[in-house]
Amino acid sequence: MRLSTVILPIYRWHEQGRKVWRRAEELGFHTAYTYDHLSWRSFRDGPWFGAVPTLTAAAAATERIRLGTLVTSPNFRHPVTLAKELITLDDVSGGRLTLGIGAGGVGYDATALGQVAWTPRERADRFGEFVTVLDRLLTEPVVSQEGEFYSAHEVRNIPGCTQRPRLPFAVAATGPRGLRLAARYGQAWVTYGDPKGPADVPVDKCPEVVSRQYDQLEIACAEIERDPGELDRVLLTGSTAERPLESLDAFVDFAGRYAEVGITEIVLHWPVPDSVYAADEKVFERIATEAPAQLS
Numbered sequence: 001m002r003l004s005t006v007i008l009p010i011y012r013w014h015e016q017g018r019k020v021w022r023r024a025e026e027l028g029f030h031t032a033y034t035y036d037h038l039s040w041r042s043f044r045d046g047p048w049f050g051a052v053p054t055l056t057a058a059a060a061a062t063e064r065i066r067l068g069t070l071v072t073s074p075n076f077r078h079p080v081t082l083a084k085e086l087i088t089l090d091d092v093s094g095g096r097l098t099l100g101i102g103a104g105g106v107g108y109d110a111t112a113l114g115q116v117a118w119t120p121r122e123r124a125d126r127f128g129e130f131v132t133v134l135d136r137l138l139t140e141p142v143v144s145q146e147g148e149f150y151s152a153h154e155v156r157n158i159p160g161c162t163q164r165p166r167l168p169f170a171v172a173a174t175g176p177r178g179l180r181l182a183a184r185y186g187q188a189w190v191t192y193g194d195p196k197g198p199a200d201v202p203v204d205k206c207p208e209v210v211s212r213q214y215d216q217l218e219i220a221c222a223e224i225e226r227d228p229g230e231l232d233r234v235l236l237t238g239s240t241a242e243r244p245l246e247s248l249d250a251f252v253d254f255a256g257r258y259a260e261v262g263i264t265e266i267v268l269h270w271p272v273p274d275s276v277y278a279a280d281e282k283v284f285e286r287i288a289t290e291a292p293a294q295l296s
Helices: 013-026 051-061 079-092 120-139 176-185 203-223 248-260 281-295
Strands: 002-006 031-034 066-072 097-101 142-146 151-156 169-172 188-191 232-236 265-269
Touching: 002 232, 002 281, 013 031, 013 051, 031 051, 031 097, 031 265, 051 066, 051 079, 066 169, 079 097, 079 120, 079 151, 097 120, 120 142, 120 151, 120 169, 120 176, 169 176, 169 232, 176 203, 188 203, 203 232, 203 248, 248 281, 265 281
Parallel strands: 002 031, 002 265, 031 066, 066 097, 097 169, 169 188, 188 232, 232 265
Antiparallel strands: 142 151
């Protein structure tokens, strides 16, 4: 079981940002992710910085920890411009980049460019094409493709990714169409539990939700004759009524339940005081440094 963290892009770099990302590496986290949004929920009216510049700065400030988005979506991204940024960031980080990618939702990002928020079906349609085009852009030196939503005309991405054949995709999905994309294109699958929300699933039933999702992922892998064991299975915490950060013992018990249903990586939100991600920083650091030995 690997432990990772997601650091919200809310810190001025020279005041606190550099220290936070370096501390994540010191604590031994496998990956430090950040959200790729223009703004987000209760943080909308506070500081919020861009994901790609933040990760570029983090790459220069760290040496070993992997870095990633959790997640990037088509809401305000185009695969052509995103591919160029990712190839650059993979180079700057020395091949430490993971792209967490999802269909996006109905939050502020969905209408920030002036468009009407897409329906769930349209989001899924766009996501499928987005991932397909992005995969080509990151693996082929020259790409031309005319799609329903995204096109590329003689786009050159030389020299390509530092990681070969491309940087890994961690595909966030809870429904059948997204899970098929994860099976075909992902090096990892990401879930946050039941998409309905924390009030809809009793705590003792939460792992069962993820287990059923994993069953569907296995079916999707079988359809294309892929071994599901090739994919890492990532759980982003914070969207259920579970409280794994209350103590070290609580976290070890929590992580053990998810290990039993196939999760291989758990992502914890870096504590943010006076927010939905408030947590005892000392407990958080104990979990980062002591829990892995108890879960091995």
